[in-house]
Amino acid sequence: MGMGVDIRNHIARRAAKEIKDGMIVNLGIGIPSLVSNYLTPDIRVMFHSENGILGMGESPEKGEEDAMLCNAGGFPVTILPGASYFDSSTAFGMIRGGHLDITILGGLEVSEKGDLANWVIPGKRVPGIGGGMELAEKAKKVIVLMSHVNKNGEPKILKECTLPLTAKNCVDLIITDMAVMEVTESGLILKEVMEPYTVEDVVKSTGAPLTIRMEGNEFD
Amino acid sequence: MGMGVDIRNHIARRAAKEIKDGMIVNLGIGIPSLVSNYLTPDIRVMFHSENGILGMGESPEKGEEDAMLCNAGGFPVTILPGASYFDSSTAFGMIRGGHLDITILGGLEVSEKGDLANWVIPGKRVPGIGGGMELAEKAKKVIVLMSHVNKNGEPKILKECTLPLTAKNCVDLIITDMAVMEVTESGLILKEVMEPYTVEDVVKSTGAPLTIRMEGNEFD
Amino acid sequence: MTKVASLEKALSFITDECVLMYGGFGGVGNPPTIINGILEKGVKDLILIGNDAGFPEIGIGKIVSRERAKKLITTHIGSNPIAGKLMVEGKLEVEFCPQGILAERIRAGGAGLGGILSDIGIGSVIEKGKQKVLVGGREFLIETPLQADVAIVHAKKADTYGNLIYDKSARNTNPIVATAGKITIAEAEEIVEVGELDPESIITPGIYVDFIVQSKGVDWKWAWE
Amino acid sequence: MTKVASLEKALSFITDECVLMYGGFGGVGNPPTIINGILEKGVKDLILIGNDAGFPEIGIGKIVSRERAKKLITTHIGSNPIAGKLMVEGKLEVEFCPQGILAERIRAGGAGLGGILSDIGIGSVIEKGKQKVLVGGREFLIETPLQADVAIVHAKKADTYGNLIYDKSARNTNPIVATAGKITIAEAEEIVEVGELDPESIITPGIYVDFIVQSKGVDWKWAWE
Numbered sequence: 009m010g011m012g013v014d015i016r017n018h019i020a021r022r023a024a025k026e027i028k029d030g031m032i033v034n035l036g037i038g039i040p041s042l043v044s045n046y047l048t049p050d051i052r053v054m055f056h057s058e059n060g061i062l063g064m065g066e067s068p069e070k071g072e073e074d075a076m077l078c079n080a081g082g083f084p085v086t087i088l089p090g091a092s093y094f095d096s097s098t099a100f101g102m103i104r105g106g107h108l109d110i111t112i113l114g115g116l117e118v119s120e121k122g123d124l125a126n127w128v129i130p131g132k133r134v135p136g137i138g139g140g141m142e143l144a145e146k147a148k149k150v151i152v153l154m155s156h157v158n159k160n161g162e163p164k165i166l167k168e169c170t171l172p173l174t175a176k177n178c179v180d181l182i183i184t185d186m187a188v189m190e191v192t193e194s195g196l197i198l199k200e201v202m203e204p205y206t207v208e209d210v211v212k213s214t215g216a217p218l219t220i221r222m223e224g225n226e227f228d
Numbered sequence: 229m230g231m232g233v234d235i236r237n238h239i240a241r242r243a244a245k246e247i248k249d250g251m252i253v254n255l256g257i258g259i260p261s262l263v264s265n266y267l268t269p270d271i272r273v274m275f276h277s278e279n280g281i282l283g284m285g286e287s288p289e290k291g292e293e294d295a296m297l298c299n300a301g302g303f304p305v306t307i308l309p310g311a312s313y314f315d316s317s318t319a320f321g322m323i324r325g326g327h328l329d330i331t332i333l334g335g336l337e338v339s340e341k342g343d344l345a346n347w348v349i350p351g352k353r354v355p356g357i358g359g360g361m362e363l364a365e366k367a368k369k370v371i372v373l374m375s376h377v378n379k380n381g382e383p384k385i386l387k388e389c390t391l392p393l394t395a396k397n398c399v400d401l402i403i404t405d406m407a408v409m410e411v412t413e414s415g416l417i418l419k420e421v422m423e424p425y426t427v428e429d430v431v432k433s434t435g436a437p438l439t440i441r442m443e444g445n446e447f448d
Numbered sequence: 449m450t451k452v453a454s455l456e457k458a459l460s461f462i463t464d465e466c467v468l469m470y471g472g473f474g475g476v477g478n479p480p481t482i483i484n485g486i487l488e489k490g491v492k493d494l495i496l497i498g499n500d501a502g503f504p505e506i507g508i509g510k511i512v513s514r515e516r517a518k519k520l521i522t523t524h525i526g527s528n529p530i531a532g533k534l535m536v537e538g539k540l541e542v543e544f545c546p547q548g549i550l551a552e553r554i555r556a557g558g559a560g561l562g563g564i565l566s567d568i569g570i571g572s573v574i575e576k577g578k579q580k581v582l583v584g585g586r587e588f589l590i591e592t593p594l595q596a597d598v599a600i601v602h603a604k605k606a607d608t609y610g611n612l613i614y615d616k617s618a619r620n621t622n623p624i625v626a627t628a629g630k631i632t633i634a635e636a637e638e639i640v641e642v643g644e645l646d647p648e649s650i651i652t653p654g655i656y657v658d659f660i661v662q663s664k665g666v667d668w669k670w671a672w673e
Numbered sequence: 674m675t676k677v678a679s680l681e682k683a684l685s686f687i688t689d690e691c692v693l694m695y696g697g698f699g700g701v702g703n704p705p706t707i708i709n710g711i712l713e714k715g716v717k718d719l720i721l722i723g724n725d726a727g728f729p730e731i732g733i734g735k736i737v738s739r740e741r742a743k744k745l746i747t748t749h750i751g752s753n754p755i756a757g758k759l760m761v762e763g764k765l766e767v768e769f770c771p772q773g774i775l776a777e778r779i780r781a782g783g784a785g786l787g788g789i790l791s792d793i794g795i796g797s798v799i800e801k802g803k804q805k806v807l808v809g810g811r812e813f814l815i816e817t818p819l820q821a822d823v824a825i826v827h828a829k830k831a832d833t834y835g836n837l838i839y840d841k842s843a844r845n846t847n848p849i850v851a852t853a854g855k856i857t858i859a860e861a862e863e864i865v866e867v868g869e870l871d872p873e874s875i876i877t878p879g880i881y882v883d884f885i886v887q888s889k890g891v892d893w894k895w896a897w898e
Binding site: 057058059060061074075076077078079080081082085087093094095096097099100101103104133134135136137138139141142145172173174175176 | 699700702747748749750751761767769770771773774792793796797798829839840843844845876891
């Protein structure tokens with residue numbers, strides 16, 4: 009997405025605030041995978057992985073990797089006390105059964121109705137669907153982390169997505185380098201604006217109407 | 229069925245001959261449950277139970293029962309080396325997946341086409357279907373053990389069953405107190421006659437035509 | 449963050465007319481402490497879902513024998529003659545399902561599937577009231593998923609997060625039942641701290657368990673006694 | 674009665690154009706010794722079924738990269754760019770399936786179900802070519818079962834009857850894949866006598882396994898290296 013490391017980490021830090029003690033959370037690849045770095049020690053979370061782990065911990069130290077203990081992306085992880093292993097059909101049974109409190113995913117486009125497109129760009133190679141559809145459709149809360157605009161400066165938050173959908177009406181919260189927006193029945197609510205942007209910057213960079221209802225204030 | 233212990237054991241002993249080394253076998257309740265007593269030590273069999281055991285052994289000694297180790301009938305069992313425990317959905321996945329070499333079941337009626345009725349007598353209380361349908365439909369070989377006639381002396385082996393069916397076209401072999409009969413595409417083959425009966429006795433007590441093709445001989 | 453709860457707390461979710469699913473097979477693996485608690489609390493008109501009706505004085509059978517259930521979705525009731533008597537008298541509605549298909553319907557309920565396609569019982573009374581589909585030229589019954597307001601299971605050990613391991617054949621239907629409750633209550637013979645169970649040995653991940661109750665142990669005579 | 678076999682014997686069942694299902698997820702848990710054996714034997718035109726295409730030089734990825742497969746039923750191929758290139762060039766037919774639904778289709782194949790009903794991907798490209806049914810007023814896709822001529826899995830330990838236990842997250846799709854082969858071959862890091870595995874700890878009962886091959890161990894660099 010061409011965002012610097014600092015901005016990516018900033019988005020991840022903001023997303024971490026959505027995670028409460030005791031939650032079961034699945035993190036997608038990319039920026040979402042950074043979120044676990046920003047949890048405070050009082051927040052005990054069970055991280056879920058599609059390949060069959062509940063209770064992932066931090067990445068191992070270099071040299072301490074275990075070839076038989078990896079996350080869904082194939083990268084080495086550790087486990088925390090209380091963790092369990094199971095097969096992938098069980099891992100997805102948990103997802104479809106509605107047991108995930110939050111999934112945090114990357115996005116290519118999000119519509120004002122909460123439609124998510126994040127799996128294929130026409131004209132580019134199709135990488136496949138993976139577990140994204142199930143996570144987007146079935147997690148209790150879906151948070152999308154992405155850059156606010158594409159590399160041509162065009163909005164990625166739109167009235168209607170132009171790319172093939174991953175799932176309809178699934179996104180609850182969008183966190184970008186510019187803003188935090190909630191998806192509601194009546195459209196998008198702008199809740200926070202990131203430094204150094206202004207409300208006007210955000211509105212200009214968003215392809216759908218925003219209702220402005222910032223923390224502690226109410227504009228309309 | 230009003231058959232004496234000796235006759236029941238005799239039927240069970242004959243059924244045991246059908247079991248070959250290395251087979252996976254499920255025994256129903258009643259006479260079938262006696263079959264395991266008649267296996268010779270060279271025949272190593274994995275006994276399967278619907279509640280989630282593969283590799284059941286003999287009944288425990290009195291006083292050695294384990295309340296947490298029972299067969300599908302709720303009676304105490306033991307396990308052999310190589311046994312495993314799993315849940316009931318897996319136990320039936322094994323059955324439907326075609327992994328059972330033989331199931332030995334009781335019967336109320338069997339037709340010449342191999343239809344089996346063994347679960348409900350109209351007018352009597354319906355006990356339920358249990359796992360019998362899946363065993364009868366999906367085991368590679370289905371052997372039925374029963375008395376040749378009912379308590380009124382009427383045949384239980386018929387051209388068509390009169391009772392509700394457990395499964396159609398499923399029975400491969402019938403072993404009774406009078407005879408051993410194979411079910412084939414072209415009807416029932418009488419293979420053996422039990423002491424003290426004659427071929428004529430068997431034919432008279434059977435409600436379907438029998439082709440007589442005894443061990444080492446051929447009559448027609 | 450412990451899920452260990454008093455029996456009273458756990459029972460507060462089990463109320464008149466609720467859909468109660470129970471683990472166990474032939475009495476073995478039914479959770480005895482919770483079942484006795486239900487009887488003592490006086491809950492009635494339960495809709496039960498489980499493998500069988502136990503024995504008259506063993507396991508779930510006690511709830512059936514004492515007429516605390518109005519409906520039972522199960523595979524057979526032969527081991528509990530009182531269940532059969534109540535059925536004939538019209539005091540207990542019974543819906544029979546082939547045993548492995550009941551297990552799959554429970555699993556489907558827990559795993560968020562819309563149902564399964566089955567060829568078990570085609571052409572028999574099992575078809576009654578069920579939708580059929582033709583797939584690849586073959587006919588299948590649509591067997592719908594089963595879920596419960598409350599699922600109760602019996603475990604050998606639980607950690608305080610609700611990870612469960614079972615005891616030999618008392619595992620039976622418990623792992624699938626544990627997945628299919630809106631609320632799942634596990635009765636455990638032993639409760640240990642998080643981290644004490646080998647992650648490889650856990651059969652039911654704690655994600656499925658909402659409350660853990662200390663078992664008072666098996667209190668009945670067994671079927672063979 | 675031992676199922677331990679030579680690699681050569683096991684490979685005799687894996688022939689040109691056969692349907693080969695493989696356990697593993699992102700390379701982890703693919704059986705390396707069997708995969709290398711397939712490459713050395715020169716088997717071609719395989720129809721592969723498995724979670725992903727591995728990495729170009731890791732696990733099942735090697736079979737794809739070396740153009741030994743004509744078709745792949747999978748969930749994503751993003752980690753193996755050569756798979757994407759072959760797909761675009763028309764040299765590899767790829768059928769995509771949502772990840773959990775692929776797992777369920779494999780499980781259904783192993784468990785003798787006619788299929789499952791799924792609401793994943795309704796209204797998307799996933800619907801393409803699939804039957805739909807309306808159950809209780811809701812629309813579902815019929816997802817059909819998957820089986821294979823040969824299923825290959827990787828285990829930590831096997832006993833000579835074929836009971837298997839797995840190693841941490843390398844378990845992933847292996848237990849379901851083990852159930853869905855007409856012939857199932859397990860590659861095990863360690864082979865022990867019958868009776869040495871705790872019956873409670875066995876994940877794949879030996880009933881599903883036809884042959885056991887001694888693993889030569891993981892021979893590749895991992896994705897993160």
